[in-house]
Amino acid sequence: MASRTTTKATDRPKVVIVGAGLGGLMLGALLERCDIPYVIVERAAVVKPLGSALTLGSTLIPLLEQLGIAEELYRAGKPWTHYYTYSESRELILSSDFSLAQGLTGYKQYAIGRPALHDILLTQIPSEKVHLGKRVTTINNDGDKVEVKTTDGSSYEGDILIGADGAYSIVRQRMYETLLKKQKLPASDQEELPFSCICLVGQTRPLDPEEFPVLKEPIAQFMSTLGNDNAYSWILITTSYGSICWMVMLHLDKVASRSTYNDKKNRTSENLEWGSHAEAVKAMCDETRHFPLPFGDGSLTMGDMYDRSDQDLISKVMLEEKVFDTWYSGRAVLIGDGSLLIFWEANPANFCLTVPID
Ligand SMILES: Cc1cc2nc3c(=O)[nH]c(=O)nc-3n(C[C@H](O)[C@H](O)[C@H](O)COP(=O)(O)OP(=O)(O)OC[C@H]3O[C@@H](n4cnc5c(N)ncnc54)[C@H](O)[C@@H]3O)c2cc1C
Structure with missing residues (x-):
């Protein structure tokens, strides 16, 4: 033998x-x-709790199961089923149903704040091994x-x-x-790395569900808005711990993208890497704070999200x-x-x- x-x-x-x-x-x-x-x-x-949210499903959850940490995802994440797309005038224009994936794979989809997922993984590593x-x-x-x-x-x-x-x-x-x-x-x-998008990401502090009833929904609300001129889009995702993760994206056309990329002023590590860079973040927040939110009575804007987020945890980054x-x-x-x-x-x-x- x-x-x-x-x-x-x-x-x-x-x-x-x-x-x-x-x-x-x-x-x-x-x-x-x-x-x-x-x-x-x-x-x-x-380790700063930077970033917005991620969604995980059947391709990743089996791995978390094998590691014995899927339960932690279920606790810290929130199931989600639909991706809703709105116009800037707050009309629902598209609803994509992801619940079919559960029937096919046996796994639900979960939305989770990046910092929460990072924390779950970090607890798996003995601290002396992370330098x-x-x-x-x-x-x-x-x-x-x-x-x-x-x-x-x-x-x-x-x-x-x-x-x-x-x-x-x-x-x-x-x-x-x-x-x-x-x-x-x-x-x-x-x-060189091509990029076509400049992005602002963050997460509010836990909010009062009476003020933001959208947080009472048992399913994570994943709402995207397309700006009128197609230059901007913005996304909101509700979490299980009462915060709203958000992202605002400026989509560059090919010409703008290349000229921005070639502009040395824009190629500092500040703009290229994930992180909170006060000046750059403030400028983009100021430029976009009037963007309307699809939920609520119509008076809420992205500025309400920015004001309820810790400013030093907002990141601006170019995505490639x-x-x-x-x-x-x-x-x-x-x-x-x-x-x-x-x-x-x-x-x-x-x-x-x-x-x-x-
Ligand atoms: C702070 C942050 C926030 C993010 N937020 C989002 C989000 O909201 N939504 C989303 O979809 N994706 C987000 N991302 C990207 C997402 O995490 C990655 O696309 C994906 O998880 C792949 O992960 P990664 O480990 O390859 O890279 P990353 O998650 O980017 O991690 C790379 C790590 O390497 C470290 N590092 C870089 N250079 C060096 C060096 N020279 N020496 C030592 N360490 C170094 C960085 O500090 C970082 O911790 C974020 C990434 C970061 C770093």
Whole structure:
């Protein structure tokens, strides 16, 4: 009979994950269950509850079940079934029914604030494995080991490097620089990131349901409004804990998009990365606060949402769309937004890691 050898945790490859966003934490939670050693290196010194909301369904919930944390999603999330689209004059113009998915897959859809989902995943990782305040700048990926160095002089060594560090992934940048020198980077991956949308996102503090009866609905209300000139659209999503998550999107046409992109003033990390940048946030809030909300008596506007949100938790960001052809090299692998940028949704592929077999 064939004997089965077991591998001790100490014999297993050590994984260094750059980025404690949703992708990095999800992978950390999986490695934790598999008893594979890992460390997560995150540049933010504190985890701020930034972001709006995400929706999760049949592609992701089975994974949360396997991790034993689906119940936490059911508690912190709110089931949702319909995506309602309104005109700026508050007429319902489209209702998309997602409840059919439950019949097909057996799973409901849930809406959840990004900070709440981030918190659930963070509780799966022992705190000593998440190193905060560590911005990775240097990566050595050409030997038997990988090593990353951070701006404060720390260094982390491992056998596999995971770039879970978002749209402007430093792991991807360093990987591509090396491949370019070796003339191994495909032309498609040498192009600049295209974007066509500027986005403002946030979440109100928990509100009084008597003042906002829409919060009493047992199903998350997912309401999108299309602006008259098609330049703007804005989305509101109610949560189980009485807040309203919101997003306002400025859709750029191709010409505007390219010229904005080429404008160096707009290419500061302030505008490109998720975060709260007071001046830029205030300007876009001022510009859009008169936008009408589809619920209530007609007097409510986006300004009512902004005024009920913590200002330092509002983010303004440029959103890109791109599928990178190169997503691994040597001992490094890119996951999540580092490898695949799909505009504005919780893409289940963000949470998948496929290991290439040579
Ligand atoms: C603050 C924030 C708010 C967001 N809000 C929304 C939202 O409301 N709705 C939505 O659909 N999507 C939102 N997103 C995007 C969404 O989280 C991602 O599209 C998706 O979850 C993929 O996750 P990711 O882990 O690949 O990337 P991200 O979630 O972007 O995480 C990347 C992580 O890497 C860290 N990092 C980056 N560079 C370095 C470096 N050099 N060294 C160390 N760490 C680094 C970042 O600080 C971040 O924590 C948000 C992302 C962030 C970071």
